[in-house]
Amino acid sequence: MSDVVTMEKIVALCKRRGFIFQSSEIYGGLASTYDYGHYGVLLKQNVKNEWWRSNLQERDDMVALDAAILMHPRVWEASGHLAGFSDPLVQCLGECKQRFREDHLREAQPEGELKCPVCGGDLSEPRQFNLMFQTHVGPVAESGSTVYLRPETAQGIFLDYKTTLQYSRKRPPFGIAQVGKSFRNEITPGNFVFRTLEFEQMEMEFFVPPAEAQQWYEHWLQARLDWYVGLGIDREKLRLRAHDADELSHYSSATSDIEYLYPIGWSELEGIANRGDFDLRQHQEHSGEKLEYVDPQTKERYLPHVIEPAAGLGRTILALLCDAYDEDEQGGEQRTVLRLHPKVAPIKVAVLPLLRKDGHPELAREIYEDLRKRMSAEYDSGGHIGKRYRRQDEIGTPFAVTIDHQSVEDHTVTLRQRDSLQQDRIAIADLASHLEEQIR
Numbered sequence: 001m002s003d004v005v006t007m008e009k010i011v012a013l014c015k016r017r018g019f020i021f022q023s024s025e026i027y028g029g030l031a032s033t034y035d036y037g038h039y040g041v042l043l044k045q046n047v048k049n050e051w052w053r054s055n056l057q058e059r060d061d062m063v064a065l066d067a068a069i070l071m072h073p074r075v076w077e078a079s080g081h082l083a084g085f086s087d088p089l090v091q092c093l094g095e096c097k098q099r100f101r102e103d104h105l106r107e108a109q110p111e112g113e114l115k116c117p118v119c120g121g122d123l124s125e126p127r128q129f130n131l132m133f134q135t136h137v138g139p140v141a142e143s144g145s146t147v148y149l150r151p152e153t154a155q156g157i158f159l160d161y162k163t164t165l166q167y168s169r170k171r172p173p174f175g176i177a178q179v180g181k182s183f184r185n186e187i188t189p190g191n192f193v194f195r196t197l198e199f200e201q202m203e204m205e206f207f208v209p210p211a212e213a214q215q216w217y218e219h220w221l222q223a224r225l226d227w228y229v230g231l232g233i234d235r236e237k238l239r240l241r242a243h244d245a246d247e248l249s250h251y252s253s254a255t256s257d258i259e260y261l262y263p264i265g266w267s268e269l270e271g272i273a274n275r276g277d278f279d280l281r282q283h284q285e286h287s288g289e290k291l292e293y294v295d296p297q298t299k300e301r302y303l304p305h306v307i308e309p310a311a312g313l314g315r316t317i318l319a320l321l322c323d324a325y326d327e328d329e330q331g332g333e334q335r336t337v338l339r340l341h342p343k344v345a346p347i348k349v350a351v352l353p354l355l356r357k358d359g360h361p362e363l364a365r366e367i368y369e370d371l372r373k374r375m376s377a378e379y380d381s382g383g384h385i386g387k388r389y390r391r392q393d394e395i396g397t398p399f400a401v402t403i404d405h406q407s408v409e410d411h412t413v414t415l416r417q418r419d420s421l422q423q424d425r426i427a428i429a430d431l432a433s434h435l436e437e438q439i440r
């Protein structure tokens with residue numbers, strides 16, 4: 001991340017170029033809720049693909065799951081979310097009447113009586129506020145029909161642990177991986193997509209023999225940190241932070257966050273928790289279903305312990321955008337550029353005919369049709385070539401191919417690199433394989 005980046009610039013770029021924008025904007029917007037546009041969708045998809053590749057495809061000890069968002073309501077009794085998944089809420093008793101999380105205010109005002117950060121008014125006593133959204137199954141909101149939008153994808157994994165164990169022929173240590181939407185009725189508005197009401201999580205529950213829990217916890221801390229570095233994020237802007245005892249969630253005996261240095265300061269990107277056997281034990285007790293694992297060799301019977309690397313997709317996207325954002329000067333003109341790693345960049349290559357005549361568009365279209373079968377490519381013939389380069393720089397396209405007079409004569413094109421601005425002549429016949437190598 002260059003020194004020039006601010007959250008305002010990221011928000012403005014995301015809207016201008018169609019990555020992410022306010023949801024329901026024509027109605028004035030819905031707080032902490034965002035829509036992903038064309039380039040945002042492609043960027044998200046690339047990140048999810050990288051996550052699946054690294055955590056599923058390249059491992060022998062992981063299986064995939066896509067559990068339902070709505071689950072039996074008793075799940076949330078067993079998981080502890082009904083009783084314990086709440087934030088301390090205070091309301092301003094002065095002029096503005098706004099609500100805040102007491103723990104967040106305390107971080108900013110470590111000493112003395114808390115005051116409203118907006119108007120300076122007194123605050124109410126804290127009240128616990130459950131973060132789960134409720135809805136009802138069936139036409140009438142009667143008792144027994146209440147269901148919850150899941151606040152984490154994790155519980156679906158615990159519910160399907162036994163079925164997965166049976167059909168997958170895995171044995172601990174092994175994991176179940178899932179990507180999907182979660183929902184939290186967050187009180188404090190959230191710094192763009194850092195904290196939203198609806199968000200995607202990329203979670204794994206890794207089931208291990210109890211004696212191996214610490215070793216696997218350490219494995220996952222390193223593996224997950226390395227994954228972010230592999231996405232191209234600056235290692236200096238990433239750190240591991242172990243939770244203090246008073247920060248730990250109700251289920252966890254140890255948690256560390258991977259934090260990123262966002263423009264708002266060091267903040268959580270992913271949490272890696274040692275959940276012990278808390279969840280399987282709770283679900284075993286509440287459902288009456290035996291969830292113990294019996295080792296076929298030793299006949300030892302145990303509830304596996306669980307290491308959970310839980311990442312947020314929105315926070316990963318925000319970290320990537322902040323890290324990639326840069327401004328420089330080209331030929332006396334200011335340039336904004338996203339220096340995204342080619343493997344996550346929404347568009348890998350732009351194909352640009354220099355002129356709209358002399359056979360340039362026809363040849364460019366031919367090249368584009370060939371490239372788009374192998375990578376995400378964009379054809380753009382509109383406007384001055386410099387402007388078209390700038391547009392691609394702003395969406396993070398690492399390569400641009402320009403078709404000119406010489407191309408028509410000798411079947412070569414100019415290949416421009418986004419970061420170095422180097423331009424090389426390359427044969428059209430070699431273009432696709434050369435780009436594929438660079439993107440990897």
Ligand code: GAP
Nearest residue numbers: 152154194195196199269270271310311312315
């Ligand atoms: N299953 C464990 C769990 O859900 P968490 O730390 O509450 O743990 C995991 O959430 C990750 O999900 C966080 O590190 C963050 O990246 C993301 N996340 C949580 N709440 C979020 C929110 N309101 N908006 C965006 N991302 C969120």
